[in-house]
Amino acid sequence: MSEAIAYYPGCSGLGTSKEYDTSTRAVCAALGLSLVDIPDWSCCGSTPAHTKDHTLSAALSARNLQLVSGMGLKAAATPCPSCLTNLRTANHRIEAAPFKAKVDKLLDEPYGGDVNAISVLQALVENIGVETIASAVRTPLKGLKVACYYGCIMNRPPELMAFDDCENPMAMDNILAALGAEVVPFPLKVECCGASYGIPRPDVTAALSGKLLEAAVGVGADMVAVACPLCQMNLDLRQGQVNRAMGTHYRIPVPYFTQLMGVALNIPDGEIGFGKLNVDPRPVLSKALSGAD
């Protein structure tokens, strides 16, 4: 049993990526990692705040970290790499005293900078450990070929994120291997999927996400496991757009890695939430697990 960690689901965790949130909670509970909700948490600032005003952006994130500090906890885990970037950036920026003073002015209570923000992925690797995960597996994902896609900001910039290799991360690969899946070497692990360009320039996202899908299919993956709500959306929900733009016919499931963990740990379907994905992983999954071709 490891120490309790505060849990910061982020706005998408309660909306577009509900299934990432529920599967994360269920998996952590099953593995004995106690996630404690932060009372009255608010948005981390997301993309708009930091493009407009660094102080405001840092204050929005710092407010949440300050709340964690108030709970008497030292660390907060978030499933979303974008939230993670904002939380970590806030911690980094307030190391400069003048900046911290400006941020503190916007907060109800000053924040000491003493709460470490980490990703759920990092929490699973570091607080639980790959061996423990392996020993908790009930349904091994034998026969399933997975490409692990980390997205471009989970490990970058490396000085800020300070976790795993920024060009060739292995944390998710190691977890999925521990679940019994066959992890295929995926060369574009940290390439950009197009991120929020899906809104102003869908052609850019289609090209970039198309390249990722092409590579994943090229290395023979049955699925692409992801750890980011935005990546998931671009690769899964926009797969039709990609196909139309690129003249391709991909239909490859793009589940969250926590959902695949859920399957291996025998978490009930309701919490895994496969039904919320565009391309349903279940047919491919059951085919792979049954050993059929």
Next chain:
Amino acid sequence: MRIGVFVCHCGSNIEGTVDTGTVAKAALDFPEVVYATDTMYACSEPGQDGIIQAIKDKNLTGVVVASCTPRMHEPTFRRAVERAGLNRFMFEMANIREHVSWIGKDREANTNKSVDLVRIAVEKLRRDAPLIPSKFSVNKRVMIIGGGVAGIQAALDCADGGLEVVLVERDSSIGGKMAKLDKTFPTVDCSSCILGPKMVDVAQHPNITLHAYSEVDSIGGYVGNFQVQVKKKATYVDWELCTGCGACMEKCPSKKNPDAFNEKIGPSTSINIPFPQAIPKKAYIDATTCRQFVKGKCGVCAKVCPTGAIRYDMTDEIVTEDVGAIVAATGYDLFDISKIAEYGGGRYPDVITGLQYERLLSASGPTGGHIKRPSDGKEPKNIVFIQCVGSRDKSLDRPYCSGFCCMYTAKQTILTKDHIPDSQSYVFYMDIRAPGKMYDEFTRRAMEEYGARYIRGRVAMVYPKGDKLMVRGADTLAGTQVEIEADLVVLAAGAEAAKGAPQLAEKLRISYDKYGFFMESHPKLKPVETNTAGVYLAGSCQGPKDIPQSVGQGSAAAAKVLALFSKDMLESDPQISRVDIKRCVGCGKCIMTCPFKAIKEVEFRGQKKAEVIETVCQGCGICTSTCPQGAIQLSHFTDNQILAEVNALCQS
């Protein structure tokens, strides 16, 4: 004492912000100063003549020069006063350039500070005493550490100059990196054809003793008289008996070990002669893979060896070599390409280093000189070369240029076209650095005659796609992104200090930079000397160098050794510590603090005392500040002299 003071203008260097005339005038008021003047360039011939003339005319017994740093000209002026008949230590320098004129603009303040510095120098000089160096004999043998082309050149030049040479090489053969190269720029002549004969000369030269498969264990002594312990690593083969016939290699059942000589792209046997031209051409057993050692049974080589040379029970052996000088020529290593994950070196078999590519090109390499991809043995058509991998990259702590990669990449594109006429080479570069003789012409030939496509820009990533490698990068001249489908990617891995270089530097008591390259005494004027007398540098142990430069330095180091050995006796520097035996209580504190082990314990009338070993003492002065009795004093920097300087400063 009759002291003369000379205040130098150093052109406008000093005179620009210091009123030297005023400084000279002020000096006339200092005790025992009988003459003072300002002078245009004290170090020039008329400047020195002026000093000599004044010594003679005014009967001076001590001289102060206020000018630049003593690092630059202290020896110059000491020689000048000596020519005038004074002892060379009856001379002091005040640094009014680096310490005054170069760092401040206020003429009045600068002038005052210069006066103070001269006052200090005069007070010190008043307490100076003549020092006479003692003489000691020189052992005219030289040790060269490292048998690459630089070490080989130094060894041959010294041996031809009549010296006895001991060459220590840690691999089982000499030759270094050059022995692994196929052809060499800018002449594209066969590397082993020009190096091979030199290697044979080493083996056959009556003056050269070669310790291959050996390393320096420890070094004691000082210039003229070093004692070096050399560890001869166990080869498990009696080299007296081994004829290099190779029967053992043919029969050795352990055949799949990565071959170090072939940069791990080919297999090798556990008993091995690294390459056909190896010197010495003797077999050695790699105990980490040999079945006899790992599994405890095999013994095949012992059975087949026609001369019965195999000795599984051999152990390391230490031999002591007494030499008078040492040349370090330990070369460089390559940057570990797996540290740049985005290029996939170490993960994708068809991403290789330039040195591995040399082995593929070489007729004696693992593919017999046919370019074949490591993954499937196919002949590549599209080959992408990426330069500056681990060079000129601050983020990897490798900000320096590795010097030879631009050139060897150009060479490799030329050789590629020769081997595979329908191939296409692409080179990603930052800028082309080709300053040597015929170098720029050479890179142009690669582009213009051999059609290598040069793309200025960095590669972002290399990733496999089917059986190809996609190379994605920027073309900063065209302002676009480019993507090239490659069959093989060759990384121009930069140069790093050789493994173990800092440890060796510490044994040699020489400095090394933050990257582990050895430091020369002066970057321009003493490029092959070190700050430790009798220790010289050659080749890329001092920083990346190509073959012409390495050979040039090998010869330069040899010239230095020959010059050193041209005298039968050497003078020791008299600026060393001396123990006042009456005061010394034999506590031994100095013995413990001396970093050079220059103090030993002696018996004097039944009492323990300290004694300084003159030739080992470096004059650092650490002992003098340690001694609770003030019994050990550094000549020319005694407590009294330093206190006099401080007093002079406080008076002003």
